[in-house]
Amino acid sequence: MIEILELTDLPKARETGAVVAGILQAMKSRATVGTNLLDIDRWTQAMIAEAGATSCYVDYAPSFGRGPFGHYICTSVNDAVLHGRPYDYTLADGDLLSLDLAVEKAGVVADSAISFIVGDARPAADLALIDVTERALxxxxxxAGPGARVGDLSYAIGTVLSDAGYQINTEFGGHGVGSTMHQDPHVSNTGRPGRGYTLRPGLLLALEPWIMADTAKLVTDADGWTLRSATGCRTAHTEHTIAITPDGAEIMTLPRT
Incomplete structure (x- = not known):
C-alpha cells in the first residue's frame, strides 16, 4: 500500500517527527559509559507515553522477525546494525551505538535513526562509517521532490556509499510511512535513476542508509531480530522521515529548536 497524506495532515507528521527526534536526542545524551540498553528502552517507553504517542515496535511482528519485537526502541551496538533488540548490556567507552525509533501520534507515523560513539574513544574508521551514512541520507x-522517481533517491544514496568504498546490502532499506510504519514504496540503498514509483506531494518516506565496514552480508542473532555484520565489523545507520511537498522535500524528524 502507498498512502498519500493530505497536505493539511503534514503538521501532524511534523509533530510526530518532533517526538521521535526529541526522544532520540534524549537517549543519545543518556547513553553514556555504564548505561544499560534496558534502561534506554525503559526511558523511551516513558517518553513515548508522556508525549501521548504509541510505539510502533512493541507489538510489531513481521514475517522476518521472531514474534513481537517486545521493546520500544532498537539499540544496535558495534557489529549490530538493524533491529537491535535491547538486552542486559552495559555500554562501554568507544561503543558504536545506533538507535532506531518509530512512533505514531494523531494517526501519523515517523521513523528515524542515529548512530554515534559512546564515551571519549573516537576511532577514525567508526567516525567515517557514521559520516558516510549521514552524507548518503x-x-x-x-x-527527492514531486516528479522524482524512487530510483533517483536510491541512486543518490548508493553513489555516496559506493564511492566511499562500502558494499551495499539491499535486503533492507527505506520505505513509505503514513498511518502505519512500513508501507510501499521500498527505497533501496542503491538503484538506477529514472526508475520506480513517481513521488507525489503528501507521500512520506523513511530513508535509511546503513552500512557495514567490510561486508554486505548479515547474520541474525538467536533473539530472531538483531541483524549483525557477518564478519563482526562495525556498522552505522542513519534515517529521517521526509514529506514530499509541492516544492521539494521536508525533513519531519528534526529536533525542535
Missing amino acids: QAGIAA
Whole structure:
C-alpha cells in the first residue's frame, strides 16, 4: 500500500517527527559509559507515553522477525546494525551505538535513526562509517521532490556509499510511512535513476542508509531480530522521515529548536 497524506495532515507528521527526534536526542545524551540498553528502552517507553504517542515496535511482528519485537526502541551496538533488540548490556567507552525509533501520534507515523560513539574513544574508521551514512541520507533527501522517481533517491544514496568504498546490502532499506510504519514504496540503498514509483506531494518516506565496514552480508542473532555484520565489523545507520511537498522535500524528524 502507498498512502498519500493530505497536505493539511503534514503538521501532524511534523509533530510526530518532533517526538521521535526529541526522544532520540534524549537517549543519545543518556547513553553514556555504564548505561544499560534496558534502561534506554525503559526511558523511551516513558517518553513515548508522556508525549501521548504509541510505539510502533512493541507489538510489531513481521514475517522476518521472531514474534513481537517486545521493546520500544532498537539499540544496535558495534557489529549490530538493524533491529537491535535491547538486552542486559552495559555500554562501554568507544561503543558504536545506533538507535532506531518509530512512533505514531494523531494517526501519523515517523521513523528515524542515529548512530554515534559512546564515551571519549573516537576511532577514525567508526567516525567515517557514521559520516558516510549521514552524507548518503542528505543526498537521498536532496534528490527527492514531486516528479522524482524512487530510483533517483536510491541512486543518490548508493553513489555516496559506493564511492566511499562500502558494499551495499539491499535486503533492507527505506520505505513509505503514513498511518502505519512500513508501507510501499521500498527505497533501496542503491538503484538506477529514472526508475520506480513517481513521488507525489503528501507521500512520506523513511530513508535509511546503513552500512557495514567490510561486508554486505548479515547474520541474525538467536533473539530472531538483531541483524549483525557477518564478519563482526562495525556498522552505522542513519534515517529521517521526509514529506514530499509541492516544492521539494521536508525533513519531519528534526529536533525542535
